[in-house]
Structures are given as C-alpha cells and as structure tokens.
Amino acid sequence: MRAVVQTVSRASVTVDDEVVGSITDGLLVLVGVTHTDGPAEAATLARKVHELRILDDRSAADLGAPLLVVSQFTLYGDTRKGRRPSWIAAARPEVAEPLIETFVGELRTRGAKVETGRFRTHMLVESVNVGPNTVIVDV
Numbered sequence: 001m002r003a004v005v006q007t008v009s010r011a012s013v014t015v016d017d018e019v020v021g022s023i024t025d026g027l028l029v030l031v032g033v034t035h036t037d038g039p040a041e042a043a044t045l046a047r048k049v050h051e052l053r054i055l056d057d058r059s060a061a062d063l064g065a066p067l068l069v070v071s072q073f074t075l076y077g078d079t080r081k082g083r084r085p086s087w088i089a090a091a092r093p094e095v096a097e098p099l100i101e102t103f104v105g106e107l108r109t110r111g112a113k114v115e116t117g118r119f120r121t122h123m124l125v126e127s128v129n130v131g132p133n134t135v136i137v138d139v
Helices: 039-051 093-109
Strands: 002-015 018-032 067-071 114-116 124-138
Touching: 002 039, 002 067, 018 039, 018 093, 018 114, 018 124, 039 093, 039 124, 067 093, 093 114
Parallel strands: 018 067, 067 114
Antiparallel strands: 002 018, 002 124
C-alpha cells in the first residue's frame, strides 16, 4: 500500500454536489492499493500514517488531529513508458475497497477521527496545504 500524506489547514471531498468528508488542521491521506497488499499492510500503513511526525514534529496521534482518507488508485500509475500511464499495478476495486476500509478501521481503532471520500465515485478533492508538507509512505 502507498499513501501520499499532506498537512492541511482544511480539506474536503465532494461527490455530486454533496460534501461527504471534511477536516480542518489535520492530514489529507491519498491511499493506493497494489496486488500484493492485504490486511497486514493496511494495519501497518495506518500505524505509520497515524504516528508520522509531520505536524510540527508531532503526529496526528499526538495531537488528535483528524485525517481525511481518499482512495487513489492512480498512486500506482506507471509512467515509465510512453505518455499514457499504465494502471496494471493498481489493485482491482473489489480488492482495493475492503483494504481501504480496513485502513480506515485501523485508524479509528487507534482513536483517530477519520473522514473519507466515497469509493468508485468521481470526487472533487479540495485542500489547503500547510508548509506545503507532503510525504509518501510505502508499506
């Protein structure tokens, strides 16, 4: 699994003109799943993201900062050949969706306040980055 984590002053996800998730002063987490991922990777990624010290050298766990989690299969896009990305490394939706749900569940079990996007929909993601501070976390 892979996550792109950004510190944000605010972030939201809108689907069909409805805000389905929003946070202030926390982390926007874009998450991708590949074929070899399973529940263990989801749990490890949740721990790493929750304990990542990128909020003034503190973590979301330390501060109780909220997280907005958005599924993002394009994180596994391969652009090494040609101009059109290949999505072959991205897990199929029926594999990825339960692992994203496991990731979110693991965060909530750790006490995190988590908002989410909506899987398999066209989402409008808005964010105001702080720093800007962006980190890629691979498991």
